[in-house]
Amino acid sequence: MPRFRYEAVTNTGTSVTNTEEADSRADLVAKLKVRGYWPTMIEQSEASTDDSKKNASSSSIDSNTSNPVITAGTLRSQLAQLTVQKVKPAEVEFFTYQMATLVNSHIPLVRSLDITLSQINNVQLQRIIEQIKYDVEHGSTLADALSQHPKQFSDLYVSMIRAGEASGVLGEVMSRLAEFAERQRNLTNEVISALFYPLILMIMSVSAIAVLMVFVVPKFTAMFETMGGNALPGATQVLISIADFTSSYWWAVLGGGVISILLGRQFSKTADGELFFDRLKLRLPIFGNVFSNFAIVRFTRTMATLLENGVVLVPALNVAKDTVGNRIYSDAITKASEQIEGGSTLAHELDGSGVFPDMVVHMISIGEESGSPEQMLGKLSDYYDVEVRKTLERVTGSLGPLVILVMGLVIGFIAVAMILPIFEASSMIGG
Template identity: 30%
Template sequence: MAHFKYKTRNPSGQLLEGVIDADTPQIAAQMLANRGLIPISIQPTLINTDVMEQFYRWQALRSLNLTDLILFSRQMYSLTKAGVPLIRSLRSLSESTRNKALTEALKNILKRLESGSSLSQAMMQQGKIFSPLYVSIINVGETTGGLDQAFAQLAYYLEREKETQSRIKSAFRYPSMVLSAIGIALMMVNIYVIPSFKSVFEKAHSDLPWQTELLITISDYSVAYWPHIGVGLIGLFWLVTSFINTPSGRLLWDRMLLRIPIIGSIVERATMERFSRSFAMILHSGVPLIQGIMMVSDAIGNTYVGSKLAKMRIGIEKGDSISRMARSTQLFPSLVLQMIMVGEETGNISDMLVEVADFYELEIDAELKNLATSIEPILIVIIGMMVLVLALGIFLPMWNLSSAMH
């Protein structure tokens, strides 16, 4: 969005000057006219943006989460249902919203509404805040005159999405903390513990077992080249992240996530739950089937699963049924396929998709409850191997020294 410096006169003839954000001078003039001002001149201008201001905007965007969008959707539902004008509702929320990124987005949406754009068109320009799925539901609500129900559906969908994310994060918190503790412990042993024992072993001038030699070699390398190791790890992280951000890299990464033991099945079920619930919401809102499949496949968060689901559109366009194309993806279990077939026969597939989403939600809950039971033996083996190597590497030569002294 460009910046324009303007000169206008108000109805009483007073000269006013300022800066306005718009895509074109014509839109800027329309926005000023909607405020009751008479434009005299509109010139493009540049605004020096402070580096710290850009950082704060980036930080605000990073801190934006589902809770902010849920609260916004709930508030918009209440205001639109009560008959409050749209511009007045958005202006009120832009003044009370805590997140600065959302506040700025709402102010930009207000400017576009004042220039004559629809709410969905204005939201579409705020792609970092509102997803295409969100914008499409709002568009349907505007078209059918049910904008309040559109916000209600979005709030309910986002609440269920937040619940699923919270359950998954809480389940992975314990193994993440354990693995982090193991990594920190290994680093401390390499830097501080092993060098202390090394000086003792050197004074004894005795042959050391291979376990001790291995630990000393790793410790010496870590102490001598820790800057290089740090730079190498940062470089490796940057390369992997850059590769994942490419289309082919993201596809490969998302496919690998589904094949990780224990974790892969949880990721797959969470992805399919998101697809089923969002697709049901799309169909219930009145979005065309083909458009809905493409929209949802891009919004489920896994490009590999999304690419398989996108193939459903090709088959449906050729005349195949949804259940047959769902079977061809090899993602849905037989029970889910039967529920989709029932939905096709009864003409109420959106309700059946909600049942499918509830089914996956129960499956996720069951797997998350068993996650700790499944991961604990693996963590115990890792910790046991670490303790065994340290014990053999440190205590074996000490035992040899004590026996030699006797």
């Protein structure tokens, strides 16, 4: 078993140097983390006898051939350099938690970045952290270094870090950031999960009906034609017409659907299209309330977090407008920000927008009068967070059966329309 030499920092900030056997570097890191150690350097100091023999054999082969021996480690390293990994939000969240723990333990910033770097597996994020560490070592603030990577660290993230550095509570701010990101991610996942189940039911329903119309109904058509078109019930004639059109022009229906989706996506990327679809989402009969409350949760939670950490109102609004995820709300926030610079209040401008509910306006007004709007915004975010979850429970509880009911009615109509002529023919023969 290989032996590794490591340097680590404990939770109290004490440096530790030692050697230990482990199956791999990752195994050693896991063992050290259980003890509360944060490794800053790990190097293999001694190989096992078997490994030494393998290395000796590899050296012998290497000396007798012109082709170099490629070890597994070298191959992994080369593949990692060729592969550009995406940085997931959960990985940025992990980075934030790690940094918060270390900074709160009074470990210097550069050392904290170095320790956190050793815990990251994503190659792309490793390179980003290395660049951030380099910038900080050469005189940059952490906020300025993070701002060079906007795809991974949002304006909200950078603004809070900047406020934390200015007020001397960077560790506390990073803890709040990590908590904020986790709550936002959990809520977003719940919304997606709630919408996913009804969507799957709808797709299955449409697929089942399409199979019936294209493959099943046409088999009955020839038999129905022998009865005479005029003798068929009206429902059966309608069904046959739809089935004939679907089976003859399925390619046009499918192609038209695909083209419509592609054109819709392109239109949604334009300013007018984005505004149209965001307005449409808020007007949906079942999900409109979910989208509206979700935007309010994001706005109030972002504002509360920024104001609590010392960010001024107008810059906080400029950051928050990009987090709500809906143009109707972001445009209202932008207009409010412009008017506040002229001396107006947040509650007055949100009330005039006609977008935010009276409860939001009244509580923000109370917060402004008492000098603590961040507290009221925090309470609002908690309230609407609960409302979103309750609405999602109601939606998932009612929409699923509703889709099944509609599917049953449609399939029932198809079944009746196909069976009715047979019954009529049987009654005529019997008569």
